[in-house]
Amino acid sequence: DVRAYWESVPGGEKWVSMVTSYLILETMPPLKGVSTRLAVASRPQELRRWLTNGKCSLDRTPAVVDANTYGTEWVKWWTPAQPQEREVRKWPFPRSSNSDACWRKFPANGKDGLFTAVMALAWW
Numbered sequence: 001d002v003r004a005y006w007e008s009v010p011g012g013e014k015w016v017s018m019v020t021s022y023l024i025l026e027t028m029p030p031l032k033g034v035s036t037r038l039a040v041a042s043r044p045q046e047l048r049r050w051l052t053n054g055k056c057s058l059d060r061t062p063a064v065v066d067a068n069t070y071g072t073e074w075v076k077w078w079t080p081a082q083p084q085e086r087e088v089r090k091w092p093f094p095r096s097s098n099s100d101a102c103w104r105k106f107p108a109n110g111k112d113g114l115f116t117a118v119m120a121l122a123w124w
Helices: 002-007 012-026 045-054 067-081 114-123
Strands: none
Touching: 002 012, 002 114, 012 114, 045 067, 045 114, 067 114
């Protein structure tokens, strides 16, 4: 089960908090008129391979050989998904407590949305 898999990731308190928030978000109905897909073209190679031909198996997650390269690819893929209002020149992107409104059109629900980003983060 994906929850158990994510709970096994050694990411500390911030990781646990993010996974908990994501799991709550995933129980909410998708917003009408909002795509639930993140960009496909610039996905990190490991994520692309894992998703190819429906091989999304928790028993066969990819090994990240070079964490720095993978991290760069992940950020490059994640950056265009950010709301226009968010400052994205420097990683990590800053958080703003008044930015909730700009996230309302984010492709969150479903396996092609935020799930892929969280899964890919687990390997980093």
